[in-house]
Amino acid sequence: xxxxxxxxxxxxxxxxxxxxxxxxxxxxxxxxxxxxxxxxxxxxxxxxxxxxxxxxxxxxxxxxxxxxxxxxxxxxxxxxxxxxxxxxxxxxxxxxxxxxxxxxxxxxxxxxxxxxxxxxxxxxxxxxxxxxxxxxxxxxxxxxxxxxxxxxxxxxxxxxxxxxxxxxxxxxxxxxxx
Numbered sequence: 001x002x003x004x005x006x007x008x009x010x011x012x013x014x015x016x017x018x019x020x021x022x023x024x025x026x027x028x029x030x031x032x033x034x035x036x037x038x039x040x041x042x043x044x045x046x047x048x049x050x051x052x053x054x055x056x057x058x059x060x061x062x063x064x065x066x067x068x069x070x071x072x073x074x075x076x077x078x079x080x081x082x083x084x085x086x087x088x089x090x091x092x093x094x095x096x097x098x099x100x101x102x103x104x105x106x107x108x109x110x111x112x113x114x115x116x117x118x119x120x121x122x123x124x125x126x127x128x129x130x131x132x133x134x135x136x137x138x139x140x141x142x143x144x145x146x147x148x149x150x151x152x153x154x155x156x157x158x159x160x161x162x163x164x165x166x167x168x169x170x171x172x173x174x175x176x177x178x
Contacts, residue, residue, distance in 0.1 A: 018089070025043075028040060032078070033079055040063035044063075048134045073105040077166065077171075081100060094125040095122075095123070096122075098123065102117045113146060117143075120139075
């Protein structure tokens with residue numbers, strides 16, 4: 001009976017760990033899309049690093065790079081879609097390979113454009129003081145495309161009656177979650 005109870009506790013702990021790590025990844029995507037500095041920073045363990053293309057340094061600094069970059073295209077909102085997860089747990093440590101599809105508005109050529117990137121996050125994570133955080137992230141680029149032209153589908157815009165997404169606290173989700 002005690003062995004069975006111990007086994008069930010371990011299984012529940014594993015399920016909780018997997019879900020806590022997934023929620024951390026979703027927080028990251030939301031933070032980037034909303035250009036929310038503190039939300040992005042919240043996913044990194046103290047001293048955690050991020051190798052994100054040309055950036056290779058502290059995760060907290062990378063959060064600032066993301067938010068500063070969003071200012072060039074503040075009126076255009078991007079989307080990060082977190083898809084497949086593969087997570088290996090080892091006590092208070094974990095490794096995760098997480099697929100993403102990111103739609104990035106940018107102004108690299110002096111005018112607004114939209115790029116799409118498909119890739120993976122290779123994350124090393126640790127649970128410290130009961131909370132999971134990224135210790136080391138490496139971003140893998142599987143494929144990209146730049147500048148999808150064409151007019152907006154007007155009936156799905158604010159003019160068509162839909163609330164529009166925004167960067168920062170002006171986004172409707174901030175009021176929704178209070």
